[in-house]
Amino acid sequence: MSGLSNALRTDSQEWSGRFPYNEIISLLDVNRPFNLAESTSQDLTVGEILDLDGLEGIRDLKLGYGRSAGAVALREAIADACNVPAEQIITTQGTALGLFLLALEVCRPGDEAVLATPCFPPSRDCLLGAGVSVREVKLSFENGYRLDLDRIEASLSSKTKLVSLATPQNPSGVQTSRADIEKLLVLMKRHSPEAILFIDETYREAAYGDGAVAGSFAGLDSHIVTGASVSKALGAPGLRTGWLTVEDAGLRSRLTIAKMNIVISGSVLDETLATALLRNRESVLAPRRRLLARALDELANWCEGEHKRIEWVRPDAGALCCLRLRSDAFDDVAVSRFWNLLPGHDLQLASGTWFGESDCVFRLGFGYLPPARLGPALSALSAALDAAAA
Template sequence: MSALQVSSEERKRPGSDIANTREWSGRFPYNEIISLLDVNRSFNLAESTSQDLTVGELLDLADLESIRGLTLGYGKSAGGLELREAIADACKVSSEKVITTHGVALGLFLLAFEVCRPGDEAVLATPCFPPSRDCLIGAGVNVREVKLTFERSYRLDVDGIEAELSPKTRLVSIASPQNPTGVQTSRADIERLLGLIERRSPEALLFIDETYREATYGDARAVDSFAGLDARIVTGASVSKALGAPGLRTGWLTVAEPDLRSRLTVAKMNTVISGAVLDEALATVLLRNKEKVLAPRRQLLGSALEQVAAWCDAERKRVEWVQPDAGALCCMRLRGDAWDETATSRFWGLLPHHDLQLASGTWFGETNRVFRLGFGYLPPASLGSALSALSSVLDAAMS
């Protein structure tokens, strides 16, 4: 069974209509990453979030009376004021520059749909989270990909982006930290990129996905958001990854230009009307108390990263990796001098038999020798066992 196949049992799971993918004709490309919503094995190293927050943990931080008194009417299309103020504090911008969205992917889709017209182009750094590419395609944008490489530790290729910029470019899309690699982009590279955009694509915006910015390790603090650096920058983030609340479906954009904010608010009104008021209220509680949630998670992520680093060192003759700067994830690669295509196929086929999940590099625009390994989702007691199981798969695949 390859990385892009599932068992007959898994194919029957609700929402997983894998059998018809060869005839796929949807406006949005099909990507097998959707299987993560349907399959959750005991040793799930495919997930990219930190451990899921429980409703009880979140309610312990809340004023329950204010939650009980919440009226379930429509919210504001721009997002609730208290939530936007909490986001603004984290991003160091004014609350009027914040628009809430149902996760970052919807925000990027609405941004692309609004700023791009037929024939316009977007330049995208890959590998990337699949919706970051596919929502651009779904919006009808011509996407020009700049492939970052394992050999260069997935550092942003500013020269490569420059080569793809043109007067037709309306959007440049990157992530920092990246998904699937956890690699951050420096302020110097962002400033250089802005200069190139101004010269070669003066009508373009720079979108920066900062979803993993606050998922740091140990005592390390998050770098500042790029939100207030330049009016041409639109940032996106959510409570999903670092804070472990993807089920709240609450994300946001920071948008400096008033006319674009108005257009995006109208676009949101015409697609989802508003966010769910309960989700937004709980997200506000979470952001106002985020240090109580982030502090212990930083320690867990730091310890988990040490475990992964030790495992990679022990497996260095078979596996190589790019150490992440932040996030609950990293990229690994089966070494080319140790793995042929047959052994690589066996590797993917053996994972389910060891109750393991990994995220195939093919989902993100890489080869099948690359995989994303998530080290923040499993409880600490399970991570070591999962890595041991992964070593067993390596043994069996190479035998």
């Protein structure tokens, strides 16, 4: 772990920052040989993006300020992917910033947000950092992390101004059906008529092989705001380019002004590269989807072989899923020993505690390592299980 992360970890027990401390920050500093902690597919290189159509004149790009709403060409490319008008798009530096801006604008002191967990830590912590009171609805491993509409309904009130969920979810890769989203909208309009439903679709296009890609929820209802980015399915998290789809013109204007005051605009270079990437997304996504399908099959075979020690929830999309150490094979001491043994096996996993789960659960990313390294990484994980259970 780097000196910065180590210092943050050392001080975390006395943490007094506006945003809660979370050990997931270590993923920015540590990258072990068998990194099964990352949730992205393999990273694109700058050269791969520069080889895409549409960047022939990039040397003449002027590095002035961009538009606060985002470059027109980028918004048009996003609109094409989401099947909504380009005027409804606001670009952001990643999906998390979009949710933060949304929380700042739609919530005021005393308002509440309902959040489906487990979730990507910034999805919770940016709400807290914005001063919002958060009511978590914890989805269960036993129920396959499916949306629990009864528990969400019980959390809704006139104070609820924002409901937030991801589909596919991070960390599980489980998708929420259109039917459940429509039922949720009915519940919100009954109990929380002013609330916005934020749907994080970051992993939506990370499908498997030639399987169907779920459609975006953008444009389904005026109370829905969706968010996504080029980070996960397309493998370009370093471009820091995401977006919101916002049908309501007044809210869209407020969000654009909020963005201008916080970051002014996105990087014109990042947005130009992201535009080319989105315009060529099918040619980029197709080989990645084939790799994900093969990797998922390999992981499924490993899970079957380890079924006496491991349980898992098979994902619907994304390069990630949740696994759990079986309670009849690992007591609390063995679970702690498992985590302590991982560095010695060159392994990296994402602890369930980062996402609001127990430390018996971990997120495993199966798309980040090159195909030739996934098998050895899973073998190393079996060796760690052997040692922890001894």
